[in-house]
Amino acid sequence: MRNNSVTYIMEGRQQRRRRWIIVTSILTALACILCLLMLLLGNTIYPIKDVIRTLTGEQIQGVSFAVNVIRLPRMLAGLFAGFAFGIAGTIFQTLFRNPLANPNVLGITSGSSATAVFCIVILQAGNAVISIASLIAGLITVIVIYGLSGIRGFSIGRLILIGIGVQAMFDALISYLMLVSAEQNLPAALRWLNGSLNGSQMHDLPPLIISVFILVPIIILLTKHLSILELGEQSAISLGVNTDITRMMLILSSVIMIALATSTTGPIAFITFLAGPIAKRLVGAGFSTIIPAGLVGANIVLASDLIGQFAFDVRFPVGVITGIIGAPYLIYLLIRMNQRGEL
Structure with missing residues (x-):
């Protein structure tokens, strides 16, 4: 009887492992x-062989500039930013056991x-300064939110509420900055706020790519x-996990x-x-x-950018398309949580 139970457990684990491998392989493919479509499609559709020759260093008139200078940075920005957003989102949702506990709601992105x-409208700074300032601001924001939520004992509910308040404060600050900024700076700021891969350049990507490969x-x-x-704070501590350091x-x-990622593409x-939820449904x-969620995020960003570029008469930034996709899901999630008494 015991051997049968062990065999059943091992078979179930093998099935789940196979499912993970299949799902991850499909998402990767x-x-x-x-990524290939991002390199092929544009105002001019180039043959695959020309794109490959260009990527290997061969100079082809017209193709080299379009692929290496415009399309390749755009593709890499979408791939790595989507991967980073996907992983970060599922970590927050898993860590705090709440689908609303993600960087957008907690005010980190704001x-x-x-x-x-x-930096754009007041300092008129370059991309390097914007990246560094955004990174520092994000770290300071999470330290403040995490510190305030830990007063009198850490609370997930308090963390979410404080995060929502911080987000509202930063959104108000953004509105004020947009009102007092010079007119010529508004297009760059609006494009950045909507989340866009337009204007991505190779020299802006190394910090994001390196951070993904290291972190x-x-x-x-x-x-x-x-x-x-x-399993919960007390269960984790009893199993020997240093919860504060891990978290x-x-x-x-x-x-x-x-x-x-936000400093590179804007808040998509x-x-x-x-x-995270899509990856969890696919993997089981x-x-x-973690990895499936990153791949789902990358696929959504790349697909949304292609839709925004070619599905309509007017080209839309990627953030507009992901917003159209994500808003109904958020409404559905809030209704479902309300029905369960979680709100």
Whole structure:
């Protein structure tokens, strides 16, 4: 009887592992296809062979400039920003066991956004300064929110409420900055606030790409502790997890990626909301959704950018398309949580 139970458990685990591998492989293949389409499509559609020759360093008149200078940076920005947003969103949702506990609601993205708008419309700073300032603002915001929520004992509900208040404050500051800014600075600020891959340049991408390659392995190493934290604070402590250090490392890693992604593409709407739940439904229970969530986020951003560029007579920024997709999900989520008595 015992052997049968062990066999049943092992078979279930193997099935879940196969499902994880299949889902992750499909998401990876889809991301590769979307990346290829980002390089092929534009005002002029180039053959695959010309694009490959250009990427390998061969100079082809017209193709080299369009692919290497315009399309490749746009594709890489969408890929890595979407991946970073997806992973960060699912970490916050898992860590605080609440689908509303994501960087958008907690005010972290708004803190980076307000700082970036200040740098654009007041200081008229370059992209490097905007990136550094957004990163620092995001870190300070999360420290303040986390510190205030820890008064008299840490509380997830208090964290969300404080985050919503901080977000409202930063949104008001953004509105004020837009009102007092010079007219010539408004288009850049509005384009950035909507979340856009337009104007992405290769020299702006290294901080984001490097942060993803460094921080994602750290997050993966902490995935086991993250799963234990889902059981609750007391259970995690009894199992030997240093909850404060684990939580801070995960939050810090996520905030750095969010801040750098936001400074590169702007606050692309709802990716942090959508990626985690979609990945969890695809993968199922029993295995980490960190990598699948990142791939879902990347796929949504790339697909939304293609839709925004080619599906309508007018070209829309990627954030507009993700907002159209994500708003109904948020309404559905709020209704569902209300029915369960979670609000």
